[in-house]
Amino acid sequence: MFGYYLDLALRSLKRNKVLTALMVLAIGLGIGASMTMITVLHVMTNDPLPGRSATLFTPHLDPLPLDYKHRSDGPDPTDNLTWPDAMALLEAHLATRQAAMAGGSLLVRPARADVRPFRVDGRYATADIFAMFGISFEHGQGWSAADDASRTHVVVLGETLDRKLFGNSGGIGQVVRLGEHDFRVIGVTADWQPQPMFHADLSAQSFGDADQFFLPLTAAVDLKLPTNGNQSGWGKDDAADSMTSANMSWLQFWVQLQSPGQVQAYRQFLLDYSAQQKALGRFQRPPTEAKLYSLMGWLAHRNLVPTDVRLQLWLALGFLFVCIVNIMALLLAKFLRRSGEISVRRALGARRRDIFLQLGIESAMVGVAGGLSGLLIAQLGLWSVRHRPDDYAQLAQMDTSMLLGTFALAVAASLLAGLLPTWRACRVPPALQLKAL
Amino acid sequence: MELRPILSTLRRHKLTATLLVLQAALTCAIVCNVVFMIANRLQRISVPTGIAESELSVIPSASIEEGENPQARHAADLAALRGVRGVQSAVAVSYSLPLDRSESSSGICPSKQALDRAMQLNTIEGSGCMQPAVYDGTPGLVGTLGLHLVAGRDFRPEDYVSQGKPAVAIVSRALAQHLYPGKQALGQSMYDGDNYIRIVGIVDRFLRPNLRSPGVDEDSMIWPQLPPGSGVLYVLRTAPGDRARVLQEGSAELLKLNANRLISAARTQTYEEIRAAYFQRDTTMIGLLLASALGLLFVTALGITGLANFWVQQRTRSIGIRRAIGATRGDILRYFQTENFLIVGVGIALGMLLAFLLNAELMQHYELARLPLFYLPMGALVLWGLGQLAVLGPALRAAAVPPVVATRST
Numbered sequence A: 001m002f003g004y005y006l007d008l009a010l011r012s013l014k015r016n017k018v019l020t021a022l023m024v025l026a027i028g029l030g031i032g033a034s035m036t037m038i039t040v041l042h043v044m045t046n047d048p049l050p051g052r053s054a055t056l057f058t059p060h061l062d063p064l065p066l067d068y069k070h071r072s073d074g075p076d077p078t079d080n081l082t083w084p085d086a087m088a089l090l091e092a093h094l095a096t097r098q099a100a101m102a103g104g105s106l107l108v109r110p111a112r113a114d115v116r117p118f119r120v121d122g123r124y125a126t127a128d129i130f131a132m133f134g135i136s137f138e139h140g141q142g143w144s145a146a147d148d149a150s151r152t153h154v155v156v157l158g159e160t161l162d163r164k165l166f167g168n169s170g171g172i173g174q175v176v177r178l179g180e181h182d183f184r185v186i187g188v189t190a191d192w193q194p195q196p197m198f199h200a201d202l203s204a205q206s207f208g209d210a211d212q213f214f215l216p217l218t219a220a221v222d223l224k225l226p227t228n229g230n231q232s233g234w235g236k237d238d239a240a241d242s243m244t245s246a247n248m249s250w251l252q253f254w255v256q257l258q259s260p261g262q263v264q265a266y267r268q269f270l271l272d273y274s275a276q277q278k279a280l281g282r283f284q285r286p287p288t289e290a291k292l293y294s295l296m297g298w299l300a301h302r303n304l305v306p307t308d309v310r311l312q313l314w315l316a317l318g319f320l321f322v323c324i325v326n327i328m329a330l331l332l333a334k335f336l337r338r339s340g341e342i343s344v345r346r347a348l349g350a351r352r353r354d355i356f357l358q359l360g361i362e363s364a365m366v367g368v369a370g371g372l373s374g375l376l377i378a379q380l381g382l383w384s385v386r387h388r389p390d391d392y393a394q395l396a397q398m399d400t401s402m403l404l405g406t407f408a409l410a411v412a413a414s415l416l417a418g419l420l421p422t423w424r425a426c427r428v429p430p431a432l433q434l435k436a437l
Numbered sequence B: 001m002e003l004r005p006i007l008s009t010l011r012r013h014k015l016t017a018t019l020l021v022l023q024a025a026l027t028c029a030i031v032c033n034v035v036f037m038i039a040n041r042l043q044r045i046s047v048p049t050g051i052a053e054s055e056l057s058v059i060p061s062a063s064i065e066e067g068e069n070p071q072a073r074h075a076a077d078l079a080a081l082r083g084v085r086g087v088q089s090a091v092a093v094s095y096s097l098p099l100d101r102s103e104s105s106s107g108i109c110p111s112k113q114a115l116d117r118a119m120q121l122n123t124i125e126g127s128g129c130m131q132p133a134v135y136d137g138t139p140g141l142v143g144t145l146g147l148h149l150v151a152g153r154d155f156r157p158e159d160y161v162s163q164g165k166p167a168v169a170i171v172s173r174a175l176a177q178h179l180y181p182g183k184q185a186l187g188q189s190m191y192d193g194d195n196y197i198r199i200v201g202i203v204d205r206f207l208r209p210n211l212r213s214p215g216v217d218e219d220s221m222i223w224p225q226l227p228p229g230s231g232v233l234y235v236l237r238t239a240p241g242d243r244a245r246v247l248q249e250g251s252a253e254l255l256k257l258n259a260n261r262l263i264s265a266a267r268t269q270t271y272e273e274i275r276a277a278y279f280q281r282d283t284t285m286i287g288l289l290l291a292s293a294l295g296l297l298f299v300t301a302l303g304i305t306g307l308a309n310f311w312v313q314q315r316t317r318s319i320g321i322r323r324a325i326g327a328t329r330g331d332i333l334r335y336f337q338t339e340n341f342l343i344v345g346v347g348i349a350l351g352m353l354l355a356f357l358l359n360a361e362l363m364q365h366y367e368l369a370r371l372p373l374f375y376l377p378m379g380a381l382v383l384w385g386l387g388q389l390a391v392l393g394p395a396l397r398a399a400a401v402p403p404v405v406a407t408r409s410t
Helices: A002-015 A017-044 A083-092 A129-133 A145-150 A159-169 A217-222 A260-279 A295-302 A307-337 A339-347 A352-386 A400-426 A430-436 B004-012 B014-045 B070-082 B112-121 B141-145 B173-179 B240-257 B271-278 B280-314 B316-324 B329-366 B375-399 B403-407
Strands: A056-060 A097-109 A118-125 A137-140 A154-158 A175-178 A181-189 A213-216 A248-256 A291-294 B056-063 B089-093 B133-135 B149-152 B168-172 B189-192 B195-203 B220-222 B231-237
Touching: A002 A017, A002 A352, A017 A307, A017 A352, A017 A400, A017 B280, A056 A260, A056 A295, A083 A097, A083 A248, A083 A260, A097 A129, A097 A217, A118 A217, A129 A248, A145 A217, A154 A159, A154 A175, A159 A181, A213 A217, A260 A291, A291 A295, A307 A339, A307 A352, A307 A400, A307 B014, A307 B280, A307 B329, A339 A352, A339 A400, A339 A430, A352 A400, B004 B014, B004 B329, B014 B280, B014 B329, B014 B375, B056 B070, B056 B240, B056 B271, B070 B089, B070 B231, B070 B240, B089 B141, B112 B189, B141 B231, B168 B173, B173 B195, B231 B240, B271 B280, B280 B316, B280 B329, B280 B375, B316 B329, B316 B403, B329 B375
Parallel strands: A118 A213, A154 A181, B133 B220, B168 B195
Antiparallel strands: A056 A248, A056 A291, A097 A118, A097 A175, A097 A248, A137 A181, A154 A213, A175 A181, B056 B231, B089 B231, B149 B195, B168 B220, B189 B195
16 A cells, blocks of 8 residues: 555656655755754764763852952953962862863974974863873873972873874974973874863864873973963962962863762862852852853853854754745645545545545655755755854764754654645545535 | 635635745745844944055064064064065054954043042943053054044154053044043043053044944054064055065065064965955855845745646636636736735735744844834835746736636536
């Protein structure tokens, strides 16, 4: 029976080729536009570290004075930690792993004469960063907590930078000049490029290139290396060195917590720490301002998706909806025009269910064809998105789940569009139509 | 034209007609708002900067020579750049240019009282102080950028300082008006913390590097401070046709003079490229909005044509009968046109309501302004026109049905 309905549907669709093509095109356009935007949104709200993100958290404190007024167009100083707070959390050592970090851009002066000096982006961090984020090493290893304490001038290079500086022989044990200082290479990591760069400061590019070097945060502070994130200061500062000031926030801090109990304990610790700082007179705001964000929670808080992209998504969905209404009207007209045929079938013993199945198959066929053309149109759309210079544009690719999703959306949309016309056609009273024949 | 037969026919196709009305309404609502958004974006990307955009190019250069006097380096570099054929003038700026994003701004107060008020409030909002973008640069900046001086004078050589804060400044007309509303700004002393700076000149318009909100986008000031750092932007003024060559030759000249520097190839560009990069998201958005508006209209036209086609086929016999009893071709044509006019008209009426609801929603979430009323009649005209165009083909086919059809049975 199914085969027969398929055959009937094909015949019916063939009878009016132009109209069928128009219906397929309309649903294809709607699906294509929606899927392009959903894919862009999907890659922008991706989990940057699948499998690991659930155990990563970032603590936030509020050391701002009560009368501090936050400028609406400026960055929020409480997005980052101050040096004293970061060091206190580090020394408390309450999480399985914890690391403070900040981004920096340094000038590399290669020893090789054939490579001109250039700037690279990297990260100043404390020892746990590699194990905590699961950054894998190609050669060598990271530094130890002892190196952090003694501010050793060591560096871990990204694979790309290592190859650029030292060729195939690798740079382990060699010295690389970063800015005005020499660092000994102790490890080479595989290029580590989480998308989005959840661990970077808000003002830095969120969908960017991999960190090309890692060096001890303490050495960076010691040498006053430049950072490329946001540094928000407040109050009158009397500390000579602003990097270690208690009135300037610039550090990102991440902890790894394995169990809900540990998360609860850490949250309590942050409250206690804030209360203690308030008692000491350093903090002025209530301790409940202290927050512990999960990785995905932090990304949601940062709201990396530009409003334009959200608007585009709504627009595309609105477009899809109009397309569905359009198909609905066309299918309805088409099915009702065949009232005579339906009546004959009903009079010959077909049940409503049979008619429903027959017409349902016909609308599903339109949907499948529309889905296929929608897939093509979406690929075209994504291709054009990838040619935009926006930082997230390069990521706009469809994975298998999105491909299947597109298809499911297309079929669901056309079935939805076919539902009302099919139902209406089933209710055609056979006797009345037969009389008119 | 008698409306009653049309209405009674539509009553028999209630569901289909409703769907068509719904489609026209949604299209009307979305297209009105989308066109409004396009107009907003177009307005945003056409904001004037006040500088000679088509004649400017920039070369960013950062010296990495250790222990060098940066200002001597800039002077030597500028001398070399002025020697490049086609360069009319060249200056160095350290922070930025309009629409170049990285901005240096400073809290500037019109008077001591305003400064005290700002200190007391702990914010400049409501104190009368402003936060203009601050531009620095080597002598000749006003002329090279092509800024239009409307009052006062350009800087004199003795105004320039190589360290610390200068004593004079040139402000944009917008900043002058915001700081000293209703007063003569020229010659006034502005407070920048404990220093005061005298206004010696006013330029017509000078946009910020980073747009904030239309009210303060033109609040900027230039002070005669020589770029203090090793990284600067060399701004070259040339004839538009010379830009590409001058950029290439200028970079080569700089590297020849001293190779110990970084010149970012990606940022060596004409000013028009800087501007295009700033508004790149807006241009993308305009393209997308335009595509979706056209797509919507296209799909709606398809729907109208498709449905009209069905109805013509379905009613062939009754058209024949009408023809046989005296209706002219024109009557049949007008019948279908009027029917379409009615359906689209109801759609438009509903669509206008939806347009306002959608607009209210967008205003809440996407900082869109209120939809101006004149968009509605325009949207109505476009949809009616589109409907008539879409129905014309099927209607003509209907008009061509010969009366003899009436005598045949189906």
